[in-house]
Amino acid sequence: MRLTNDLRSAIKGEQLRLYFQPIVELGTGIIHKAEALLRWEHPQRGLVSPLEFIPLAESSGLIVDIGQWVFDESLRWVRRWREHVHPEFQVSLNQSPVEFQREGGTYDVWLRALRQLDVPGQAIVVEITEGLLLDASTMVTDKLLQLRDAGIQVALDDFGTGYSSLSYLNKFDIDYLKIDRSFTRNLAPDSSDMALSEAIIVMAHKLGLDVIAEGVETPEQRDLLAAAGCDFGQGYLFARPMPVEEFDALLQAQV
Ligand code: G
Ligand code: G
Ligand code: MN
Numbered sequence: 001m002r003l004t005n006d007l008r009s010a011i012k013g014e015q016l017r018l019y020f021q022p023i024v025e026l027g028t029g030i031i032h033k034a035e036a037l038l039r040w041e042h043p044q045r046g047l048v049s050p051l052e053f054i055p056l057a058e059s060s061g062l063i064v065d066i067g068q069w070v071f072d073e074s075l076r077w078v079r080r081w082r083e084h085v086h087p088e089f090q091v092s093l094n095q096s097p098v099e100f101q102r103e104g105g106t107y108d109v110w111l112r113a114l115r116q117l118d119v120p121g122q123a124i125v126v127e128i129t130e131g132l133l134l135d136a137s138t139m140v141t142d143k144l145l146q147l148r149d150a151g152i153q154v155a156l157d158d159f160g161t162g163y164s165s166l167s168y169l170n171k172f173d174i175d176y177l178k179i180d181r182s183f184t185r186n187l188a189p190d191s192s193d194m195a196l197s198e199a200i201i202v203m204a205h206k207l208g209l210d211v212i213a214e215g216v217e218t219p220e221q222r223d224l225l226a227a228a229g230c231d232f233g234q235g236y237l238f239a240r241p242m243p244v245e246e247f248d249a250l251l252q253a254q255v
């Protein structure tokens with residue numbers, strides 16, 4: 001496959017870019033978290049979305065090198081931001097189900113890198129989706145425990161879209177729920193999505209999880225979420241995902 005070969009050279013040829021989108025603390029407006037979002041600058045096609053190339057990366061096995069690259073870059077930046085911006089700065093990384101469940105993959109390389117750069121695991125959040133926990137194999141459980149032992153935190157991405165069973169929230173140690181942007185989109189006082197969001201926030205807090213609302217695009221959505229007790233917001237209202245140098249400059253302006 002042509003694009004798969006291109007992807008192989010993209011890793012070596014420095015065509016991958018890491019974008020960051022701020023995650024804003026709603027109570028204070030402070031940024032001390034960000035989501036890393038991968039981009040591929042294809043020499044002919046321009047920016048290729050991860051929705052397009054992550055599946056290719058998975059089927060070709062290149063996802064291992066790509067995931068490692070995302071981790072190494074994120075680690076380098078979060079180390080800097082913990083030093084210069086906020087001592088508890090966190091970067092969250094997406095892990096697709098295939099990536100998370102791949103045979104033989106462990107997080108040993110990550111843990112070694114954390115030790116080498118003297119960064120605590122708490123600097124990293126791994127975003128996984130609900131489906132992974134529903135039919136959790138012992139391998140999934142073991143990997144979650146390995147992350148946990150290293151202090152790395154876990155967020156449930158796209159929450160509310162996948163499955164109706166909530167029992168796994170008790171079974172696994174999860175730190176954050178990310179309310180899917182399909183709920184945020186239609187937020188209005190007394191709307192059904194408002195009721196659902198409020199219920200999710202109350203439930204999460206009772207279980208000891210913090211809540212991040214995705215897809216916040218208007219001040220009204222932000223205010224309704226803040227009033228409902230939502231901890232963090234992420235979305236175009238605050239900023240779009242941006243190249244890391246640009247995000248770094250934005251953070252420097254905050255301190
Ligand atoms: O930012 P954007 O809308 O293009 O992201 C599209 C999808 O790609 C999202 O579902 C996001 O989770 C996923 N994605 C972004 N970066 C990464 C990455 O580094 N690894 C994996 N596995 N998925 C990613
Ligand atoms: O699947 P995941 O939640 O990781 O993907 C996040 C995606 O949502 C990213 O591709 C990002 O570009 C996109 N995104 C971030 N903020 C907004 C927003 O306010 N509105 C919309 N429509 N998409 C957003
Ligand atoms: Mn995500």
Ligand code: NA
Nearest residue numbers: 157158180214
């Ligand atoms: Na999401």
